[in-house]
Amino acid sequence: MREAAGFLDRWRGLRPSPKDWGLLLKSSSVHSFGMRCDLWVCGLQGMRVVEVRRLRPRRIVWLRGADAILELPIDVEPPPVGLDLSWLDARPTDPLRHPDRQSG
Numbered sequence: 001m002r003e004a005a006g007f008l009d010r011w012r013g014l015r016p017s018p019k020d021w022g023l024l025l026k027s028s029s030v031h032s033f034g035m036r037c038d039l040w041v042c043g044l045q046g047m048r049v050v051e052v053r054r055l056r057p058r059r060i061v062w063l064r065g066a067d068a069i070l071e072l073p074i075d076v077e078p079p080p081v082g083l084d085l086s087w088l089d090a091r092p093t094d095p096l097r098h099p100d101r102q103s104g
Contacts, residue, residue, distance in 0.1 A: 039072060040053075044070055
């Protein structure tokens with residue numbers, strides 16, 4: 001999964017990503033104009049899945065209550081509603097100081 005950093009990332013959507021990756025958008029709405037195939041749109045609230053919808057090309061979707069949206073390719077199984085995805089966002093700030101890499 002990668003996070004859309006700006007306008008260009010949001011505009012490109014899933015197009016530059018590997019086939020099984022998702023795109024995290026800090027938004028409650030997305031569109032599929034310019035897309036040729038369906039995709040999964042998962043509404044997140046605090047990294048917990050609150051809604052999952054299939055988005056067809058040339059459509060707009062607004063997921064009420066979502067503070068972020070995870071876009072997934074249609075051939076990837078979407079996460080179930082209620083699943084906490086906060087572990088995806090747990091990155092060490094300094095990989096050299098990560099506890100697993102400390103000499104003992």
